[in-house]
Structures are given as C-alpha cells and as structure tokens.
Amino acid sequence: MEPSRWLPVRRWSEVFTSDRGTVTAEFAVVLPAVLIVLGVVISGIMLAAHRLTLVSLSGEIARLEARADEGASAQLLERVGSDIDVAREALGPLHCVTLTSHPARGILSGVGVSARSCAVRTGGAE
Numbered sequence: 001m002e003p004s005r006w007l008p009v010r011r012w013s014e015v016f017t018s019d020r021g022t023v024t025a026e027f028a029v030v031l032p033a034v035l036i037v038l039g040v041v042i043s044g045i046m047l048a049a050h051r052l053t054l055v056s057l058s059g060e061i062a063r064l065e066a067r068a069d070e071g072a073s074a075q076l077l078e079r080v081g082s083d084i085d086v087a088r089e090a091l092g093p094l095h096c097v098t099l100t101s102h103p104a105r106g107i108l109s110g111v112g113v114s115a116r117s118c119a120v121r122t123g124g125a126e
Contacts, residue, residue, distance in 0.1 A: 050103040054115035066095040066119035
C-alpha cells in the first residue's frame with residue numbers, strides 16, 4: 001500500500017525529493033515583485049491623470065488672463081490649491097501659462113508634472 005502524499009515524511013530521502021512547499025516559496029518570491037509593478041502602474045496612471053488636469057487648467061488660465069480677466073484666474077487658482085507653481089510669459093501676441101506640480105508622495109515625490117498653454121491676447125490685455 002502506497003503512503004498518502006499528505007502524510008508526514010518518514011524518510012530523509014523523501015524530504016529532499018518531495019515537491020511540497022515549492023509553490024508557496026515561489027509565491028513568496030514573486031509577490032513583492034508583482035506588488036512593486038502594480039504600485040508603479042497605479043502611480044503612472046495617477047501622474048497621467050494629474051497631467052491632464054494641469055493641461056486643462058493651464059489652458060483655462062491662459063485664456064482668462066489673455067482677455068484681461070485676472071480676477072477669475074486668481075479665483076480659479078485659489079480653488080485648485082497652493083501646491084501648483086504658476087509661471088507666466090509673454091511671447092509677442094501670446095500669453096503663456098506654465099503650471100508645475102509634484103503630485104506624488106514617497107518614492108515618486110521627485111517627479112514633477114507640468115503643462116503649458118498659450119492664448120492670444122485680446123481686448124485690453126497688452
């Protein structure tokens with residue numbers, strides 16, 4: 001009668017030839033790598049979403065300031081928060097706005113996201 005595979009090992013030769021526990025060991029080695037890759041992918045998605053927000057916001061601010069509506073532009077920047085750096089530049093008839101932010105925490109805190117938009121000055125904006 002053949003002993004059951006789930007019974008305790010009775011001989012040392014069976015200990016070294018048995019495959020019991022290999023799946024657990026492989027899982028323990030692979031799990032941290034999978035978690036790191038998952039964290040990097042999620043962080044990348046969050047950074048891309050933040051970049052899209054900055055692109056939209058910089059375009060809106062550039063249009064508001066190009067038509068001399070600094071009050072609405074200031075209110076919009078107040079609603080967004082203070083973690084965004086704003087740089088303005090005049091290039092001939094264009095008014096350009098560059099927004100820069102560091103949205104990530106932890107290891108990715110050094111990654112900066114920026115967006116630049118320009119709009120043609122109209123009306124009283126000179």
